[in-house]
Amino acid sequence: MHTVRGLIVWFAASIAAASGATLVGVNFGPSGSPSPTNWTLMTAPGTVNNLIDSTGAPTTVSLTVSSMSPPPDTFSGTPVAGTIPSDAPTLANLQSNFSSYAATMERHRTTCWRNSPV
Amino acid sequence: MLAQFSGLTPSGTYSVYAIGLRFENGINQSVTITGAGAPVAFSQIGPVFSLFFNGSIGSSSQTLESYAVPIQASGSGTISIQFASGPQRYTAAGVALSFTPSIPATPVPGSLGLALIGLATAGLFYFARRRLL
Numbered sequence: 103m104h105t106v107r108g109l110i111v112w113f114a115a116s117i118a119a120a121s122g123a124t125l126v127g128v129n130f131g132p133s134g135s136p137s138p139t140n141w142t143l144m145t146a147p148g149t150v151n152n153l154i155d156s157t158g159a160p161t162t163v164s165l166t167v168s169s170m171s172p173p174p175d176t177f178s179g180t181p182v183a184g185t186i187p188s189d190a191p192t193l194a195n196l197q198s199n200f201s202s203y204a205a206t207m208e209r210h211r212t213t214c215w216r217n218s219p220v
Numbered sequence: 221m222l223a224q225f226s227g228l229t230p231s232g233t234y235s236v237y238a239i240g241l242r243f244e245n246g247i248n249q250s251v252t253i254t255g256a257g258a259p260v261a262f263s264q265i266g267p268v269f270s271l272f273f274n275g276s277i278g279s280s281s282q283t284l285e286s287y288a289v290p291i292q293a294s295g296s297g298t299i300s301i302q303f304a305s306g307p308q309r310y311t312a313a314g315v316a317l318s319f320t321p322s323i324p325a326t327p328v329p330g331s332l333g334l335a336l337i338g339l340a341t342a343g344l345f346y347f348a349r350r351r352l353l
Contacts, residue, residue, distance in 0.1 A: 125284075128223075129239075129314035141314070147221075155319070162227040165315070169221040177311075179243035185271040185278035193284065196271060199241050200221060201311040 125156040126163050131198020132176040139191035147173060147200075156191075167200075174200035223315045224300040228293040231256055234317045235288035238301045240264040240272035241313035247272060248308040254300045255291040263306070271313065288318070 127141035128150070137143045140158045142150055142165075149166040178198040186194050228234065238251045246268050252261045262275030271278040273287035293299050299317065303310040 125316055125318045126225075127237075127314060127316035130312055141316075151227075163317075164226045166224045166226065167221065168224075174221060174312075177243050179241075179269060181241055181271045181278075182267075182269050184280050185269075186280055187271075187273065187278050187282050187284045187287070188280050189284045193271075196239060196241060196313050199243075199311045199313045201242065201309045202221065203305045203309050 126153050126161060127156070128153065128165050129196055129198065130167075130174075130176070130200040131178055135176075135178055135198040136195035138193050138195045141195075144200075145176065169200075169202060172202065174202040177201055221303045221310060221312055222300060223303075223312070224298055225293075225315075225317060226296075226298045228297040228299060228317075230293060230295050230297045232293050232297075233290055234293060234299060234319065235285065236291045236299060236301065237273055237284065237287060237289070237314075237316040238264075238303070238312070239314040239316070240303070240311055241270070242268055242308070242311040244268055245308055247311055248306045249310045250304045250306055251275075252302045252304070253289060253291055254294075254302070255298070256294045257292055260289055260291065265306075284316075285318075291317075 127138060128144055129135070129137050129141050130144050133145045135143055140154055140156050142153055144150060144167060147167040147169050149164060151164040152160045153163045153165060155161050176198060180197055186192070236253055238253060240247050240249060246266060247270070248265045250261060250263050252259050264272040264275065266272065266277050273284065274289050276287055291299050301315050303312045
């Protein structure tokens with residue numbers, strides 16, 4: 103009986119492995135923004151440890167988001183339906199972002215130089 | 221803006237997604253993904269209110285996996301994604317990666333793989349039952 107039970111567990115694991123990869127997803131936006139199922143919403147630069155995967159299980163994966171000054175703005179809106187890939191669970195809840203002009207090291211150096219007390 | 225995944229399997233291969241989305245004036249930015257090998261760079265340029273996955277505008281007739289960029293994690297288990305502003309602001313809607321490559325070295329239809337697993341399992345069940353009876 104133990105053998106049969108073990109085979110059932112193995113079979114379930116095999117099906118899970120064969121049916122696709124386990125995704126870790128993080129979406130950006132203002133607090134309260136919707137997220138795809140089992141994605142993690144970040145509302146500001148920083149670090150999130152032990153991100154969950156698409157099954158909701160915690161992982162060892164972390165994400166650190168950093169940006170040059172000023173910190174990014176957050177915006178929300180509804181994307182055009184025709185640009186949303188046909189996944190299950192749906193990605194239609196990708197409805198927000200982080201956005202700024204300050205992204206390059208050159209701009210960062212300029213900002214630091216301008217703000218230098220020297 | 222730099223988004224860095226850590227805690228990955230060192231030198232493991234991951235399917236990575238850099239997702240862009242802007243709500244005014246269209247999108248025009250560059251994205252660079254860096255792991256163990258040479259950085260992979262592409263642009264996201266297109267209309268407003270459109271989702272971009274790596275270098276392509278999204279389509280409801282495709283799956284997320286079809287946009288995957290395979291990236292090998294660094295020796296310390298990191299993959300970095302940089303969004304950089306071009307003529308327009310950078311706009312990052314999200315980032316994602318999957319633990320197993322979604323682009324296998326030898327393409328095998330999913331249904332065929334499942335059928336083979338099913339046959340193998342059925343065979344094991346058959347022999348297990350014979351041993352128990």
